[in-house]
Amino acid sequence: MQYLLLIYTPELPNQADIPPEVFQQQLAEYDAFTKEARDRGLMLAGEALQPTETATSVRVRDGSTLVTDGPFAETKEALGGFYLLECKDLDEAIELAAKIPGARQGTIEVRPIWQLPETYGA
Amino acid sequence: MRSGPSGSSRRPTAPEPSPSAELVGRVFREESGRALATLIRVTGDFDRAEEAVQDAFVTALERWPVDGLPANPGAWITTTARNRAIDHLRRDRRLVEKAELLGRETAMASDADDVERLVEARDEMTPLQDDRLRLIFTCCHPALPADARVALTLRTLGGLTTPEIARAFLVPEPTLAQRLVRAKRKIRDAGIPYRVPPDHLLADRLDGVLRVLYLVFNEGYAASRGDALVRQELCAEAIRLARVLVTLMPDEPEALGLLALMLLHDARRYAREAEDGSLVLLEDQERGRWDRARIAEGAALVDRALRMGRPGAYQLQAAIAALHDEAARPSDTDWSQIVALYGALAAIEPTPVVELNRAVAIAMAEGPAAGLARMDHLADSGLLDEYLYLHSARADLLRRLGRNDEAATAYKRALTLTTNAAERRFLTGRLAEVTRLN
Numbered sequence: 001m002q003y004l005l006l007i008y009t010p011e012l013p014n015q016a017d018i019p020p021e022v023f024q025q026q027l028a029e030y031d032a033f034t035k036e037a038r039d040r041g042l043m044l045a046g047e048a049l050q051p052t053e054t055a056t057s058v059r060v061r062d063g064s065t066l067v068t069d070g071p072f073a074e075t076k077e078a079l080g081g082f083y084l085l086e087c088k089d090l091d092e093a094i095e096l097a098a099k100i101p102g103a104r105q106g107t108i109e110v111r112p113i114w115q116l117p118e119t120y121g122a
Numbered sequence: 123m124r125s126g127p128s129g130s131s132r133r134p135t136a137p138e139p140s141p142s143a144e145l146v147g148r149v150f151r152e153e154s155g156r157a158l159a160t161l162i163r164v165t166g167d168f169d170r171a172e173e174a175v176q177d178a179f180v181t182a183l184e185r186w187p188v189d190g191l192p193a194n195p196g197a198w199i200t201t202t203a204r205n206r207a208i209d210h211l212r213r214d215r216r217l218v219e220k221a222e223l224l225g226r227e228t229a230m231a232s233d234a235d236d237v238e239r240l241v242e243a244r245d246e247m248t249p250l251q252d253d254r255l256r257l258i259f260t261c262c263h264p265a266l267p268a269d270a271r272v273a274l275t276l277r278t279l280g281g282l283t284t285p286e287i288a289r290a291f292l293v294p295e296p297t298l299a300q301r302l303v304r305a306k307r308k309i310r311d312a313g314i315p316y317r318v319p320p321d322h323l324l325a326d327r328l329d330g331v332l333r334v335l336y337l338v339f340n341e342g343y344a345a346s347r348g349d350a351l352v353r354q355e356l357c358a359e360a361i362r363l364a365r366v367l368v369t370l371m372p373d374e375p376e377a378l379g380l381l382a383l384m385l386l387h388d389a390r391r392y393a394r395e396a397e398d399g400s401l402v403l404l405e406d407q408e409r410g411r412w413d414r415a416r417i418a419e420g421a422a423l424v425d426r427a428l429r430m431g432r433p434g435a436y437q438l439q440a441a442i443a444a445l446h447d448e449a450a451r452p453s454d455t456d457w458s459q460i461v462a463l464y465g466a467l468a469a470i471e472p473t474p475v476v477e478l479n480r481a482v483a484i485a486m487a488e489g490p491a492a493g494l495a496r497m498d499h500l501a502d503s504g505l506l507d508e509y510l511y512l513h514s515a516r517a518d519l520l521r522r523l524g525r526n527d528e529a530a531t532a533y534k535r536a537l538t539l540t541t542n543a544a545e546r547r548f549l550t551g552r553l554a555e556v557t558r559l560n
Contacts, residue, residue: 001313089315090265091323112312 002044002113003085003093008077009106011051029101037085037096046083077106084113146186149195150179151281155366157199158278159253163316165207168278168306174207175199181206254279255370256316258363262331263314270305271334277302279366280338280359290341290352331367332380332436335360339384343391357388368423378427379437385420386443389413400544405452417447438467457487474505482515490519510539514549517556526556 012018018026030048037043055071071078080102087093090110097108141149154175161171178199192198261274272291276282282290288298308314319327342356364381371377393407421444427437442463449455464480477500485493497516506512517532533553540546 003313087313089313090263091315091319093313094265110312114311 001087001089001093002115003087003090004111004113005083005085005093005097005100006079006109006111007081007083007100007102007106008075008109009080009102010076011078011080026101033099033101034083036099037083042085042087042092042096044084044086046081048081049079051080052078080106140187141191143183143187145191146182149186149191150182150199153196154179154199154281155257155279156196156254157203158281159257160200161203161207162257162278163253164204166316168309170207170210171203172278173210174203177206178202252318252370254366255318258331258367259318259327260309260314260316262327262334263309264327264330265312265314266305266308267301270301271330272337273298273301274305275334275363276338276356276359279363282355282359286352286355290356328371328374328377332376335364335367336380336384336436338363339387343387354391357384357391360384361388373430375427375430375432376434376436378423379434379440382420382423382427383436383440383443385416385423386440386447389416389420389447396544398544400542404446409450412447417444420444421448433466433470435467435471438463438470442467455486457483461487474500474503475509478506478509478512478515485519490522494519494523508539510536510545513539514545517549517552521552521556526559529556 034043034046037046052071055069057068057070057072059066059068083096083100085093085096087096090112093110093112097103097110100108102108157178158171158175161174162168165171165174181202182199186192257279258275261278262271266274269291273287276287276290277284284299284302285295287293288295291298293301318324338356339360342353342358342360344353361381361384364377364384367374367377368381389412390404390407391413393409393411394402394404396402420440424437424440424444428441442460445456445460445463460483461480464476464483468476468480478497481493481496481500483493484496494516497512497519500506500512501516513532513536517529517536520526520529520532530553533549533556537546537549537553540549
């Protein structure tokens, strides 16, 4: 089964304030995790996201497009990245989620991918 | 309500000529958990398995009163349910074929192959001992909401009906039904595995299973709410499931400890409730009404568990309960042993409530002053300020030490925290006593 692991972590008011050595350390930890997921043949995709101050929310209401600054929901923890993994079952996905460095400061939301039936004749 | 001689007279190997509907219902309930667990494994689908077992029950209600009880009801139910599951899959396949004729593809398409698989699955149908164990671990998976774990365990393994569970937990039936539907959907859609967890997860997950069983038991044991019959049913179910667990995992001391703990508490069931439904304190209970067989079984289980040398919270609580149960009179209670056990329990579970119980035991073993010193320490921490029993226990020690003023203050505080009429009567009586002596 495929699982999307969404990494929610506390966001610093200014991401540029992270000391370079801390940033390097985080990168190294994520690299190690990504390598493990690859080596175990589970990795489908994974990316980091720019901070929420770069986010734009888009809604269409009554035919007109509304564009606003910022993420859809204001919460203390923000979506900072994700992994898409192929796991045997939820237990394996949980095991991997617990190894994501962000799990120690924030929360990993594990969402199974909904395999929708392909449209007939499409 | 006491377990009389009728409880042991049923022998499944000797078929009764025409069992009543009530007996069919009871035997079916006791035996169907195993069939359901096997059907879930083979079909990979809770709903399909439940539907098949339900249909087998309808057939049993027709056949058993005519043919007599089958020699092996569990095997009969499994075979019948399997045949029903095949019928259902064939029915669904016809639906799929019709749907395909209409030019639409449906998600059920893959079920067509399942019929062949299920027909071929005779060997797989042999109930593996593990099936019920798998089912327990799946129902108690930590990714399910806690209330759903309890409901699902009772529904699938306990064979309780949705209305029965709803009544036991004072939840509207549609709410409970919805909870079950969501839980089953999550098991399927989130890929919760149907298995006994591997060693590195086992301790954690077993802990979760034991917690669910203990919760079911306590819900039945708490005298405060719900209908007496349903409550008794919950205790019986929790004990029955713990027995299954102990049979399947005989080397897990905490599973043994929990079963022992429940038996040792359940043994006092008839002595702890007064005619008016109020609770009778342990020291005031008529000990002749305690169930000696349960106590002996519980005590033997505690010994077996503790000999494994891996003590845990359930084993220690069971050992404490055994010491109470084995005392012929309250004054025979081995309090110094109980103090030692609470010490060990506090090391594993350092909670203020455990500390309070330890202080009560110290007061019994070494005198009220020693217990009071510990309780004052707890009271100063403020952690149990809203906890009735800290204030009532402290009041009692102050009273026994003749410190009536302070005792009165503590009784008054306790009275602000109780909602139970019998407790209120008791505390008011004691308050009057210490005020009079003043």
